[in-house]
Amino acid sequence: MEMRFSVFRYNPETDEAPRMQDYELRELRPDMMLLDALKLIRAQDETLAFRSSCGEGVCGSDGMNVNGRNMLACITPLAQLKSPVTIRPLSGLPVVRDLVVDLGNFWRQYREVQPWLVRHDPLPEVELRQSPEDRERLDGLYECILCACCSSACPSYWWNPNRFLGPAALLQASRFIEDSRDQATAERLDRLDDAYKLFRCHTIMNCADVCPKGLNPSRAIGQIRQRMLKQFI
Ligand code: SF4
Ligand code: SF4
Ligand code: FES
Numbered sequence: 001m002e003m004r005f006s007v008f009r010y011n012p013e014t015d016e017a018p019r020m021q022d023y024e025l026r027e028l029r030p031d032m033m034l035l036d037a038l039k040l041i042r043a044q045d046e047t048l049a050f051r052s053s054c055g056e057g058v059c060g061s062d063g064m065n066v067n068g069r070n071m072l073a074c075i076t077p078l079a080q081l082k083s084p085v086t087i088r089p090l091s092g093l094p095v096v097r098d099l100v101v102d103l104g105n106f107w108r109q110y111r112e113v114q115p116w117l118v119r120h121d122p123l124p125e126v127e128l129r130q131s132p133e134d135r136e137r138l139d140g141l142y143e144c145i146l147c148a149c150c151s152s153a154c155p156s157y158w159w160n161p162n163r164f165l166g167p168a169a170l171l172q173a174s175r176f177i178e179d180s181r182d183q184a185t186a187e188r189l190d191r192l193d194d195a196y197k198l199f200r201c202h203t204i205m206n207c208a209d210v211c212p213k214g215l216n217p218s219r220a221i222g223q224i225r226q227r228m229l230k231q232f233i
Helices: 034-044 104-112 132-136 155-159 166-177 185-192 206-210 217-232
Strands: 003-009 019-025 063-066 069-072 085-088 095-097
Touching: 003 034, 019 034, 034 085, 069 206, 104 166, 155 166, 166 185, 166 217, 185 217, 206 217
Parallel strands: 003 085
Antiparallel strands: 003 019, 063 069, 063 085
16 A cells, blocks of 8 residues: 655754655555654655654554644544545644644643642541542543643633643643542632633643543533632532
């Protein structure tokens, strides 16, 4: 199988402007993933920069925009892609080089939601127990691999990347708000009660549409809002 690829190239240190570069690969197998193709392209042209690690949809490092849609290269079969395949970095994020984006702000927002359990009571000797029902409340929240595909697809995030926390960080906020073992729910909700941090979400649903893990950040944002309402009634 032969396929053509048009890949975004830009090195801010040496290039005046971004450009698209074409590559052609022959003898591809339909069961190959896009990440395999990128590695073959890099074998031809070692200047191409992209991130990857696990190769199995677990680490979240190879999110990119492929034929106009955000996805993970390592779990995207070539057979599902229309040639020529246009590959760009995740949109709305500053480009470090080629397909590598600067996730500094994304990680700052992740830290801002305090993604860890907060306990005011002394910790028990052994473990913090949770009923099966309480554990189930975390389904659809804990599986996030922080690939940034959702935040990069969110128009509200493009316009306010520094003030709106974005779907990925808000899904993480919800993951700890919903956790029966956490004792900082009220503080968490207070911190999110802001015209921008949470309320810039306009339920456009791009986030749920692109999430490679099938999660729904938009629904998680709605749950936070409901919790907030209950807290203030
Ligand atoms: S919610 Fe989905 S798209 Fe967003 S960061 Fe997590 S895994 Fe990626
Ligand atoms: S539902 Fe909210 S968070 Fe998701 S893409 Fe739309 S505005 Fe962004
Ligand atoms: S390389 Fe880890 S998710 Fe794709």
